[in-house]
Amino acid sequence: MTKSIVTSFTALAASFVLSGCLTMAPDNERPQVAIEKNFGQQPEAPHASLTLEAWQDFFPDDNARRVIQEALQSNTDLRIALARMSEVEGRYQIQREALFPSVQSEVSQTRTKNSANVFTIPGVDSIQDVYSASVGLTSYELDLFGRVRSLSDSALAQYLSSTEAARSVRLSVISQTANAYYSWVSANRSLNLAEKTLHSRQESLDLIQKRLDTGIASELDLAQAQASLATVRAQKAQFERAHAAAKSALELLIGKPLSQVRLDQQQLQLNEMALDLPDSISSEVLLSRPDVLSAEQSLYAANANIGAARAAFFPSISITGQYGYSSTEFDNLFDSESNTWSFIPSIRIPIFNNGLQANLDIAQAQQERLIAEYEKAVQQAFAEVYQLMTNRTTYSGELEANRSLVKAQSKRLKLAEAKYKAGLASYLEVLNAQQDKFTAEQALLETERAQLANVISLYKALGGGDKAVVLSQQPHNDEPQGDSEGSSGETE
Template identity: 85%
Template structure:
């Protein structure tokens, strides 16, 4: 009884092992595990991440300015880098579909007719016509490989990982286009505002010069005052010329991104302003958020493709079995083509056993070298992501104070200018004091505009660096700490 049970158990185990091999479950590829990277746990000043969730809105909701959304839509439709990335993704998807077909048998049907004339000097039988017709109808199995050691499945996994990598690369390009276009749009607005400020300042300097000329004509002002006013006017005129070049350059950069002249874009030209945007983030967030950036995910999938290629290279050392078969009908008369006597079939299994092939080991060496390179590239991608986000978050914490200080400076310089002008008109100060106050006020206003633009650019870059995009992204540290992959929870339509 015991012997019988043991025999049955052994038979069951053998059958299970055979079924696993025949089903292609055996794999010689390394397991897919994310490499450990040497970065801090927290993206903040403290080493411990705060246990708080945050959400990145879809870009259509993140940008409150309708003009910015219009510019981004135009750029996404015409950007050549994005079109190249999408085409590359479609190409790799097609290759994956082709590779995937090797997992399943290929069945082909064929109906044919052939007419041949036999040589009378070679083949002569009395009563047999030298011209012969043959009709055939066949269904065939085309050289299907039994994936005993997972070679075909490994190649399929490699093709799938390469496709996923290309999809993440396309998403990364799309995020870059969104961020670049938004920054270019607000840079253009900032240059437009700077030019307007220079034009107003120039008009103010011209009014001051006219006033000094009148005061000189009545004997109240001096030639020195007139010369100082003329110098101030020339200085601002030169600055205005520089702002005109900067404005033209910003406009050209924006038009290059959207792929058309601004004059052909339907946007509200009366609403050209720098809007306030912010991302509500805790001061210290878990650095696992970086693992869901598209560039990091692309590097990760490329590494998984390399692992699968190692499995395919290793499996090539073992025998492979291919099956080829055909079943059908063949007859010299079409009328009896499908009679039982016209049936034909063939079955041709073949086995390939590598004996002397040094190229097989070379293929393994190449695949393993590629794996080591991609591990290093993955680690580099994570480290670069950490450095980028850390710097942007550090900048984020300082811009608020800088903006407040510059706004206070503009108010103080405006008050100083009013007092200096009043003192000059009362004869209690020289015109040089007014000129200094005018120039300092102009510089303070320019600094405020630049800080507002830089703060907005930092917010946009941080949004991109954290992996924002076509759909809302919610990051929950506590939930992700329990998950093995530590990935973002995404909601919304697929990108």
């Protein structure tokens, strides 16, 4: 009876070892997060997927692509993230090796001099050589309860989390650099507008001075023209500071002066970028964002740590073995008489160890924390995309209104100048028209820049990056999974 029980237990243990499927970790399931099911105006028919172009195709401006590439090569945050990813990958490789027996071979020679006072023949020194060759199995743990498997799964999930974290940093660098570049271009355009307006005000002042000299204009007209010129000069100084700040921010991101980047000066303009999105998008697409995927993999790592902590309560069996040859003569080292072997099984049975329960409590607390962090990541992603998509629907109307305003103010200025020259209006009416036109032009430039920044931020918020990607509803996985296209393509 006892022999039958032992045989059955041995067969069961062997099946566990061979299958490697036993684990005490909780199932990997995505937490359900309370958010709206879709973005947009058609809740009954949301699109479950959408395609985003690679950033090299998304940005139509050669200059923008060039500065982004510079930033990706030199950005310190990205270098830190990539180095951290490589570090975690190394830890995973080390932990994974514990799943397999470690076999090593050794060939050695030992020469020993024995004391003449203890040797069998007094007064005679003895030097003895021992040659040995062996192959050994070093303390291999039979993973009966999945402890080693769980630790390996945890290390894998941590590595996948680090790859998604690096991808998230990379997307942030792309988005920040693009926005910084277009902010610099917009500041350059605002400065050019101020210089053009200043030149126009100077011409107006010169004209008023001539009219005053001929008795047509008044001292009041001259004073008003001088005040208008001083106002624009002050505004130009503000634009110069904004331009310098935008240039400094861009240079900080690319890691070098702009003078060292080959830019086409003819393309320093705000190019429209189209982000073709359906009217209604399923919020499931957010599950493909790298920050959400990173939080998900961190949660899977915590689940695996719980499995390892639970398995530690059960006995563990380790095996150490060695087979080889040993002889005092090298010539007969591999003779059958020189054969040696050893087999050392050991079993560890925890009896009183409060630390095991503490480790399990820690692992479960980490799981609870990471569930909350995953829910927070999804909620933040939804809030970000929702706001950006709401902004997207309003900018087109604002741009159209500002363009109409600039046209109307330009027409108003022409009429005011004509009335003033005909003596039908005071110069104050011209000054008011000039200032209102300048303000409208500034507002148009700012709206164009803000609309462009919103498109770039929405592209990043939806997970656009190095490769064209299809964002779609993700299945609920039971094993740690990585976004293979994102994990490999985004972090090269």
